[in-house]
Amino acid sequence: ELADVVAAAVRLGAAFKLTAGLHRALRHTTDAGVDEHGFVNVLAATAAALQGRATPHLAALLDERDPAPLLAVLADADPLAVRRRFTSFGSCSISEPLDDMRALGMLVEVES
Numbered sequence: 001e002l003a004d005v006v007a008a009a010v011r012l013g014a015a016f017k018l019t020a021g022l023h024r025a026l027r028h029t030t031d032a033g034v035d036e037h038g039f040v041n042v043l044a045a046t047a048a049a050l051q052g053r054a055t056p057h058l059a060a061l062l063d064e065r066d067p068a069p070l071l072a073v074l075a076d077a078d079p080l081a082v083r084r085r086f087t088s089f090g091s092c093s094i095s096e097p098l099d100d101m102r103a104l105g106m107l108v109e110v111e112s
Helices: 002-012 039-050 055-063 067-075 079-085 095-103
Strands: 016-018 086-089
Touching: 002 016, 002 039, 002 055, 002 079, 039 055, 039 067, 039 079, 039 086, 039 095, 055 067, 079 086
Parallel strands: 016 086
Antiparallel strands: none
């Protein structure tokens, strides 16, 4: 279902946000056994949709748990175009998304 939403938003030129539960960068299973999407998965699926990839490919990216293919898609993407579509996500935590992005090498620390 999420792959269909991402594909439709890109096709229509619409921006979208996702709320609730995107604390982690990558798709994962919680201690309670619930599968949750990762925000990097959504970024990669959005990038792939912008590149014209079909919905089944987007669904595979949303299901991916290995960061390498997701980061490869993002490396070839136009970050501004991706962020014009996937504008924000909700999380109950500030530190978890940042910690995950640091661990994936997605953040550059700047000394002040």
